[in-house]
Amino acid sequence: MSSIQTTCPYCGVGCGVIAQTDESQITTIEADKTHPANFGRLCSKGIALGTTLGLEGRLLLPEVQGKQCDWDTALDEVANQFQNIIAEQGPQAVAFYVSGQLLTEDYYVANKLMKGFMGSANIDTNSRLCMSSSLSGYKRAFGSDSVPGNYEDMEETDLLVLVGSNLAWCHPVLFQRISAAKDKRPELKVVVIDPRHTATCEIADVHLSIKSGSDVWLFNGLLDFLRRNDYLDYDFLENATEGFASALEAARASSVSIPAVAGQCGLDEEQVSHFFRLFAQNQKVVTLYSQGVNQSTSGTDKVNSIINCHLATGRLGKPGMGPFSMTGQPNAMGGREVGALANQLASHMDFTPEHCALVQDFWHSPLMPTEPGLKVVDLFKAMAAGEVKAIWIMATNPAVSLPNSHAVKQALEKCELVVVSDCVRHNDTTAYADILLPALAWGEKDGTVTNSERRISRQRPFLDAPGEAKPDWWIISQIAERLGYAKQFAYRTPADIFREYATLSGYKNNGSRDLDLSGLLPLSDEEYQTLKPVQWPICDPIDN
Numbered sequence: 055m056s057s058i059q060t061t062c063p064y065c066g067v068g069c070g071v072i073a074q075t076d077e078s079q080i081t082t083i084e085a086d087k088t089h090p091a092n093f094g095r096l097c098s099k100g101i102a103l104g105t106t107l108g109l110e111g112r113l114l115l116p117e118v119q120g121k122q123c124d125w126d127t128a129l130d131e132v133a134n135q136f137q138n139i140i141a142e143q144g145p146q147a148v149a150f151y152v153s154g155q156l157l158t159e160d161y162y163v164a165n166k167l168m169k170g171f172m173g174s175a176n177i178d179t180n181s182r183l184c185m186s187s188s189l190s191g192y193k194r195a196f197g198s199d200s201v202p203g204n205y206e207d208m209e210e211t212d213l214l215v216l217v218g219s220n221l222a223w224c225h226p227v228l229f230q231r232i233s234a235a236k237d238k239r240p241e242l243k244v245v246v247i248d249p250r251h252t253a254t255c256e257i258a259d260v261h262l263s264i265k266s267g268s269d270v271w272l273f274n275g276l277l278d279f280l281r282r283n284d285y286l287d288y289d290f291l292e293n294a295t296e297g298f299a300s301a302l303e304a305a306r307a308s309s310v311s312i313p314a315v316a317g318q319c320g321l322d323e324e325q326v327s328h329f330f331r332l333f334a335q336n337q338k339v340v341t342l343y344s345q346g347v348n349q350s351t352s353g354t355d356k357v358n359s360i361i362n363c364h365l366a367t368g369r370l371g372k373p374g375m376g377p378f379s380m381t382g383q384p385n386a387m388g389g390r391e392v393g394a395l396a397n398q399l400a401s402h403m404d405f406t407p408e409h410c411a412l413v414q415d416f417w418h419s420p421l422m423p424t425e426p427g428l429k430v431v432d433l434f435k436a437m438a439a440g441e442v443k444a445i446w447i448m449a450t451n452p453a454v455s456l457p458n459s460h461a462v463k464q465a466l467e468k469c470e471l472v473v474v475s476d477c478v479r480h481n482d483t484t485a486y487a488d489i490l491l492p493a494l495a496w497g498e499k500d501g502t503v504t505n506s507e508r509r510i511s512r513q514r515p516f517l518d519a520p521g522e523a524k525p526d527w528w529i530i531s532q533i534a535e536r537l538g539y540a541k542q543f544a545y546r547t548p549a550d551i552f553r554e555y556a557t558l559s560g561y562k563n564n565g566s567r568d569l570d571l572s573g574l575l576p577l578s579d580e581e582y583q584t585l586k587p588v589q590w591p592i593c594d595p596i597d598n
Contacts, residue, residue: 218346
């Protein structure tokens with residue numbers, strides 16, 4: 055029986071698991087006691103991972119127009135059609151839609167091909183739906199998409215504020231860690247801010263059942279309360295921030311007295327006052343927020359209203375404090391790192407002339423877009439309008455998961471070329487595919503993922519690839535080769551890709567970007583295989 059350390063594929067907690075597989079390929083799963091995300095804990099989903107590994111419903115052979123074929127036939131067809139559409143309509147007529155189910159190496163290669171060699175920024179990820187508000191909020195506040203904390207802060211804090219997060223169901227292992235910390239240290243106070251009474255309220259000292267959408271009112275009111283009652287950290291504000299006066303004026307302009315906040319939020323005045331006092335009087339505060347904040351028409355403003363309260367009091371960058379975003383998918387963070395959103399470049403770079411030139415130089419790219427591409431909702435509108443002629447969908451099911459599914463299906467129906475890479479043969483999106491490409495599933499994949507606390511972990515294969523299924527990075531690289539870019543995509547292993555990504559993160563960085571993995575270099579194939587979970591930034595060499 056073989057025993058492999060790998061990472062759970064379900065959520066952004068990023069738990070370590072040990073897969074034990076016998077000669078008949080039957081696998082049992084147990085928690086990895088050495089992994090710093092879960093320390094031997096697993097939720098019901100992680101425990102049941104072994105039951106998900108069957109081949110029922112798998113896509114095992116390439117298909118073109120519903121007929122099975124070999125890989126060369128399918129890849130040639132994809133490359134020829136993309137090449138023809140780009141030649142006739144320009145690079146803006148093609149697009150990729152990718153997923154937080156991809157590994158970082160897959161994400162990196164897809165982004166590189168579209169932005170650096172097809173010449174379009176029309177690549178977006180389904181993480182757009184759940185994480186772009188947080189990304190924008192962090193960048194607006196810090197200038198960088200950097201989560202300023204880790205899971206240990208939630209155990210060490212004196213006040214944990216959970217906003218729009220049913221942690222007990224959505225991130226159960228982190229909920230277990232917090233519950234255990236509260237049992238050990240009952241003085242740890244928990245406030246749950248959620249319109250619903252969820253299972254997470256089981257550990258709450260206070261539940262604020264606010265009116266949906268009123269989060270900004272609550273935290274702007276808190277910001278003004280902190281000012282009026284002299285809880286601001288003026289040294290921190292003076293030395294580490296700018297724009298505080300404008301933020302405070304914006305908060306005050308919305309009439310943020312406690313009675314006004316209570317009325318807007320649907321709460322009693324005493325509830326609001328009690329929460330404000332708890333926040334003010336506990337120096338060590340962590341505010342953890344998730345999809346109830348992010349998935350909103352005003353999600354970015356909600357994120358910034360939370361962050362502003364921490365900035366105003368200097369409550370971040372120290373143990374047990376800070377604003378913390380919990381990601382949903384297992385590698386939503388990895389996609390953000392490698393630039394798989396339409397408005398980003400790789401390694402947390404932006405569409406500035408300097409960054410465009412830097413990435414183009416590093417990739418030896420023939421052409422680089424200088425402006426962001428179409429975000430996913432606009433992308434599917436452009437497909438429906440006939441402006442985007444070809445789309446390659448990887449590891450996601452937009453016909454179900456995107457808003458307004460009827461319009462999405464109409465766009466897929468109208469699109470001239472729909473390519474789908476997936477591990478399943480039948481879902482609502484594969485029904486519209488002209489070309490199907492069989493990809494590996496969890497248990498067969500080899501690469502890395504990044505969890506919500508910036509921790510990079512290895513996902514190692516413990517099952518043989520079934521049928522003709524291939525890694526996503528290999529499929530993308532084969533298309534790149536057929537488009538004439540074999541030299542720039544000559545990857546032999548995921549380790550090759552990771553080394554290139556780590557090198558780019560440190561390329562002409564000099565401390566200007568938080569995301570820096572250059573301390574892992576040089577990284578041999580063996581060191582990549584044995585890489586232990588590690589948090590970025592990693593600027594200095596580490597002992598692996």
